[in-house]
Each structure stands twice: as C-alpha cells, then as structure tokens.
Amino acid sequence: DGGITQSPKYLFRKEGQNVTLSCEQNLNHDAMYWYRQDPGQGLRLIYYSQIVNDFQKGDIAEGYSVSREKKESFPLTVTSAQKNPTAFYLCASSLTKLQYQPQHFGDGTRLSIL
Amino acid sequence: ILNVEQSPQSLHVQEGDSTNFTCSFPSSNFYALHWYRWETAKSPEALFVMTLNGDEKKKGRISATLNTKEGYSYLYIKGSQPEDSATYLCAFGGGGNKLTFGTGTQLKVEL
Numbered sequence: 001d002g003g004i005t006q007s008p009k010y011l012f013r014k015e016g017q018n019v020t021l022s023c024e025q026n027l028n029h030d031a032m033y034w035y036r037q038d039p040g041q042g043l044r045l046i047y048y049s050q051i052v053n054d055f056q057k058g059d060i061a062e063g064y065s066v067s068r069e070k071k072e073s074f075p076l077t078v079t080s081a082q083k084n085p086t087a088f089y090l091c092a093s094s095l096t097k098l099q100y101q102p103q104h105f106g107d108g109t110r111l112s113i114l
Numbered sequence: 115i116l117n118v119e120q121s122p123q124s125l126h127v128q129e130g131d132s133t134n135f136t137c138s139f140p141s142s143n144f145y146a147l148h149w150y151r152w153e154t155a156k157s158p159e160a161l162f163v164m165t166l167n168g169d170e171k172k173k174g175r176i177s178a179t180l181n182t183k184e185g186y187s188y189l190y191i192k193g194s195q196p197e198d199s200a201t202y203l204c205a206f207g208g209g210g211n212k213l214t215f216g217t218g219t220q221l222k223v224e225l
Contacts, residue, residue, distance in 0.1 A: 004157070033212075042118065042215035043203070050211060058212060090158070099146040099207030102160035 002027045006091050006106035012114045013078065013085060021076045021109045023091035029104070031097045032074040036060060037088040037108075046089075049074055050097040078111065086113050116140055118206045120216035127194050127223055134190045135219040137204030141185035146207035149178055149189055152218070153200040161189075161202075194223040 004025045013019045025032065031050050035043040045058030049068040063082025068074050074093075078085045089109045094101040119138045127133050139147065146165050152158040162171040167182040175192045191198055201220045205213040 031211075035215075040217065042217045043205075044215075045212050048212060056211070097211045099209075099211070099213065100163055100165050102148060102163050103150075103158075103213070104160070105150075105157040107157045 004091055004093055004104055004106035006089075006109050008109060009107070011109055011111045013111060014114050016080045018077055018079050019111070021078070021089055021091075021111070023074045023076065023106060024072055025074075025093045025104075026072060027093055027095075027104060028071070029093035029095050030071070031094045031101075032068065033092040033094075033103065034058075034064075034066065034074070034076045035090045035092065037090065043090065046076065048097075085111055087111060116206060116208055116214040118204065118214050118216040120202075120204055120219050122219060123217070124220040125222070127221070129195060129223055129225050131194050131223075132190065132192045133194055133221070134188050135202055135221075137187045137189070137206075137216055139185050139187070139204075139206040139214075140208060141183060143208040144182040144185075144206075145209050146213075147180055147182075147187050148205040148207070148213060149187070150203040150205065151200045152203060158203060191221070194221075196223050196225060199223045 007022045033048045034046040047066040049055040065077045091106045092103040149161040150158040164180040169180040201218040203218045205215045
C-alpha cells in the first residue's frame with residue numbers, strides 16, 4: 001500500500017542534542033511538508049519541499065533543518081537551537097505543490113525533552 | 115499570518131444526530147479550502163478540497179459547502195455514528211505554496 005512512514009513514533013532529546021525525524025513516502029509525490037502541532041494550536045508549517053533538491057522555510061523554521069536528496073525522503077533535524085522542541089511532528093506529501101491537491105499525512109512523531 | 119478559525123472547538127452529540135461545524139477564513143486571495151478528518155492514533159485523512167465559490171461536496175453522510183465571498187465553509191454530518199468521532203480540520207490555501215490550518219473541531223458521538 002502507498003503511504004507515508006514516519007519514524008520513530010516517540011523520540012527523546014537531551015539538552016544540546018540534535019535529533020533527526022524520518023519521513024519516507026512511496027506515493028511518487030513531488031511535494032513534501034513538515035508540520036508541528038502544539039496543544040490548542042493548528043498545524044504550523046516548518047519546512048516544505050516542492051521538488052528534489054529544493055526546500056523553503058515555512059512559518060516556524062528557526063531551529064530546524066531539512067534535506068531533500070531523494071524524492072521519497074524528507075528528513076527533519078531538530079537542532080539544539082530550537083529551544084522549545086517538545087511537540088507532535090507530522091510529515092505530509094502532495095502530488096504537486098498546487099494548493100488544490102490534498103495532502104497525505106504520516107502517523108507523526110512525538111518529541112520530548114529529557 | 116492568516117487567520118483560520120473553526121467553531122465550535124468541541125462538540126458532543128448523540129448517535130443519529132446531525133451536526134455541522136464552521137471554518138472561517140480570509141475572503142481575499144482564495145485558492146482552495148481543505149477539510150481533513152483526524153481520528154485518534156491515526157493520521158489526518160483528506161475529506162474534501164474545494165476551489166469554487168458555491169462548491170458543494172459529498173462523501174457518504176458527510177458534506178461540505180463553500181462561500182468564498184464571505185469567507186466560510188460548513189461541514190455537515192448527517193446521522194452521526196460513533197465512528198465519526200474525530201477532530202475535523204480545515205485548511206485555507208491563499209496562494210503561495212502552503213496551507214494555513216485551523217485548530218479543529220473535536221467531535222464525540224455518544225451511543
């Protein structure tokens with residue numbers, strides 16, 4: 001079955017540590033996205049990529065980095081510069097960058113601070 | 115930052131009741147309005163994408179309408195069932211390459 005796989009499901013970060021969240025899709029989608037969810041807030045866009053080797057900052061990119069070396073993969077690194085990383089992270093993809101394309105989501109990764 | 119609001123924040127209904135929620139969004143620079151259903155412990159699932167003023171979409175007992183001139187969309191569920199319990203998200207596309215999500219309406223359908 002086609003879909004999006006995020007791993008791990010739960011992740012713990014120590015102070016000063018960088019951690020990487022994995023997102024893989026086998027839908028052959030061009031566009032991929034990373035969102036963050038905090039209690040009482042809507043999904044907020046961290047980074048997005050319209051095509052391989054290209055990505056743009058979303059609304060809350062500070063303290064995060066991404067890469068898009070393969071069409072299927074869009075890993076998110078939470079750096080030590082992100083002072084409040086505890087949140088639920090969702091990865092999504094769509095066929096193209098066009099806004100009338102529905103987005104398909106993974107199951108999410110919950111990141112906590114030790 | 116665009117303002118996308120959903121109401122009510124949460125809703126409890128009895129099995130068989132019909133219900134509806136609202137999504138309000140900016141009435142300018144409209145490109146698309148998305149609805150997603152997010153069940154606990156699962157991933158959000160796309161229900162509808164609407165692009166034209168006056169659009170109506172239907173999927174089983176769930177339907178949605180769109181008014182881009184006044185900036186709102188309604189989601190209706192007819193004859194709610196326990197399996198409809200979920201958080202319903204709307205997302206506004208105002209041009210550019212990203213969606214702005216509302217905070218969701220959490221629906222609980224009780225037997």
